[in-house]
Amino acid sequence: MKQYIDKGKVDTRSGFGAGLAQAGREDSRIVALAADLKDSVKMGTFAKENPDRFFQCGIAEANMIGVAAGLAITGKIPFVGSFAEFVTGRVYDQIRQEIGYGQTNVKIASSHAGLTLGEDGATHQTMEDIALMRAIPGMVVINPCDYNQTKAATLAAAKYVGPVYLRFGRPSWPNFTDENEEFVIGKTYVMNEGNDVTLIATGHMVWEALQAAEILEKEGISAEVLDVATIKPLDEGTILASVLKTKAAVVAEEHNLPGGLGESISGLLAAKAPAPVEFINGGIGFGQSGKPAELLKAYGLDACHIAEAAHKAIGRSR
Amino acid sequence: MANIDHLTKISSQVRRDILRMVTAAASGHPGGSLSSTDILTALFTEVMDHDPKTWTRDAKGQDAFILSAGHLSPVYYSVLARSGYFPIQDLASFRQYGSKLQGHPSTEHRLNGIFQPSGSLGQGLSVGAGIALSKKMDGDDHCVYVLCGDGESEEGQIWEAAMFAPHHSLDNLIAMTDWNGQQIDGPISTITGIENLSEKWSAFGWNVIVAEGHDFESILQAFDLAKAAKGSGKPTMILFRTEMGHGVDFMAGTNEWHGKAPSKELCEKALAQLEETLGDY
Incomplete structure (x- = not known):
């Protein structure tokens, strides 16, 4: 049996942040939108490196989804980010119409998913988001397991053409997968x-x-x-x-x-x-x-x- | 000045199309379609820089139009067809099984001219803001037009977009409200408070223009002012005073025909009031 070594605990959301920053360096079409949780969702590096491609939407997630759809149909590759509950349950209908039915090339970056959000409690702690996103026709749903895989999945999502729901978490967590492993969407x-x-x-x-x-x-x-x-x-x-x-x-x-x-x-x-x-x-x-x-x-x-x-x-x- | 007679002829034909489409489908939304007919006729005929032959969904090198109030699909489809986006005969398939002319606008069915689906209300202004932002990034000088209903401004997301667009200086975004004062459950004044629309949009940082939505001179002047505001850093909202059901005496000024098709007999009565100027589909 293969032994996996914890190479150091780090949050998966930081894997997203590193992946987004790298994707942003590789492709100028990539833009990022935040709803006042830029640093929690780890968009900070991208925002610092690309101030002209980072857009703060304020605490207005519904508008953020629509703006992202508009950016996507005109050729940009938007990543929208917030806590999992606020980029799924709060805006289900917006995602369904603007991203799902419209089949726009929007990537939903969903942080703090699940119980391990921790102390904030149930209002923020969605345990239903996978169900909601799975239900939308054409939506790809990705839930990587550690920092390395989240970074790789972010890069893969950026290259994939179509709607993606990318789910990751808040807590420090063992990092054990190979950092050079390419992420293949659809592969178990x-x-x-x-x-x-x-x-x-x-x-x-x-x-x-x-x-x-x-x-x-x-x-x-x-x-x-x-x-x-x-x-x-x-x-x-x-x-x-x-x-x-x-x-x-x-x-x-x-x-x-x-x-x-x-x-x-x-x-x-x-x-x-x-x-x-x-x-x-x-x-x-x-x-x-x-x-x-x-x-x-x-x-x-x-x-x-x-x-x-x-x-x-x-x-x-x- | 544009040929007002020409616009009047087109709008009469568009109104005939709307009535014939909803009657054939035995469903649809004639009331708001008739109130926004003159606005969209002027917009597509005289105002927008667009070319149906080279149209692509990415809006590159052209103005874009988003119908936020998706239930106004009859007027939208008619104006698109009459502008050359697809054959006018296709209007006969409105709301039929397998048609590209879905009950509400769809991109899944790939109808030429449709940028984004709409129907669930309150979302189109955000999409328009996204396109406007993208055009700014690309140095594309074209405008983005968005038509909202006045009842639709009860949706909170409209006001999220209202804050977003001025903050990002989207002066290439020209929004319009079909201010007919009616919604499906009755006069808007009896449903909820959207009074002082002009003051509301001004307070949110928009360039606000109030115009008469059934007077082509007023409509065209409003669009001229809106375009002239490019460079001001402010998006524009044109509040078009309109009448629901305009152009048909028994439909005018009431919410009764917001989302109901007339019988064949009533349709004939309505069509008798509208000259067939360009030939029915």
């Missing part, structure tokens, strides 16, 4: 090969799934770990091949059950390769204030819970 990465169960994870939960695989290995269970960095379109081939081999799966995401990766995987498996699936997610309720680590533990979004779920899935499959 096989992080570890195994035979007894498939641990399917996205975002921060990929690291937890890798830790769970180590726990399981000590218990004599061989777990395959998949990083579903692109939630939509789903890499059906890779996921099906894995579950057809292991015949049991756990899906882990920092998001609620309705409309999330778990339901997406369940739909795929029900249609093409029925197998027992256990779910690690935020459930069906709201989040609350707390430190990121204690919230993940309290809501069962960690390696121990993933390992327990793997036992259940294996038990149901045999």
